[in-house]
Amino acid sequence: MQELANKWWGGGGHNDIGYELYLFAKLLFKIPRSLSGDGNRQTLKEIDKILEHKLEICEVASGTKAYDWTIPKEWNVKDAYIVTPNGEKICDFKENNLHLVGYSTPQNLKLEFNELKTHLHSLESQSEAIPYITSYYKEYWGFCLQDRLKKKLEKKYKNSKEKFEVVINSSLENGSLSYGEILIEGKSKKEIILSTYICHPQMANNEISGICVATYLAKYLLEKDSYYSYRILFLPETIGAIYYLSTHLKQMQENCIAGFVLTCLGDNQNYSFVTSQMGNNLADRSTRHILKHYYKGYREYSYLERGSDERQYCAPGIDLPFCTISRTKFGEYKEYHTSLDNLDFISKEGLEGGYTFAKRILEALELNRVYKNKILCEPQLGKYGLYPTLSTKESIKAIKDMRNLLMYCDGKRDLLEIAEICSFNLLSMKEYINKFIECGLIEEVI
16 A cells, blocks of 8 residues: 555655545556456455455355345456447446446447447436446346437437447356455454445445445454454445345344444545434434534435445344445435546545544444443542532533433443433543543443
């Protein structure tokens, strides 16, 4: 990564997490990814390098059943493009992966425009954008291009007998689906799960930002002692999560106390989250608490507006305590699922903000426990060094939150609930919580 830093930032390097995240995004951007294939494996190998080769990379054979789904054939692309009758190469996969419809079958054809146009996809409302189109579960081929170019071709070749050359050097055959997993053990076997997806090609916010934030959170967690264990998953969206649940559900239901889907965390706009069905599990509550205290104007979306892998983790019968965290939610920005979701749309500041947002949620969860007072009535805080020696109007106000925290530790409410009742930021109370424990004023209820 230091070599990349010297190349892209003019030498000298940076210790700034935002630069590290953005460098990693640049490294991953042009790797072709889909539900399966060598691009996914390459992506996982790059993640593994950051995590000092602690990532477990798994392969699931095509045809494997997972609930109502089946792992598809493996798809790889060496090249794909169209050559116009005048010799111009367009829709070049090597220039932008989005030019080729995902899972397009191999083709080597010569077609008139009227035959070709049914396989061309564009967005009339965004004439300069290349749309993201896939056909995972029905064999098809096609190309995506700017609407401006499509209309230009139609105007010129609509009634022409001249031929376009179509080349798709792809393979669609039995192989495997790849995913990555790392378990970072803490003092407790109870787990916090982070999940992100690796199947969207060349889209910076919708895809790569989640990979980058999840990777660097895993790196951070590897370097610290945590109370909870952390499981970080890098999966193809939908089918990857469904397969993982089909093989790990019992363990997840027993151990997972909170889970988060990480996506769209690199833009410079606001912060948001999609709740679980009921909107009140521990993941929902911790996310809402952090948003409330650090990110004014945030957006909260109900499960009715789901669209990522919270669909799987919160499904009936699965019922895991998950939510999805983002900056701008998927589908809520015009660049979404187009070539405009590029490296210019994200930034080092945006990625650092997304990373810090997620990290604060994890810090709140690490603090969160149920405690009960060990002393009847108010303890004499002064003798523990927790109360000013002179009692004044100002000093009482200054320790109000601390005293409220102590008085609400009744052995029933967790700290997040107490923080909401008393209207304080849980992270700001970390020092007091530690002092209460050290002084023997409270004890954890197991």
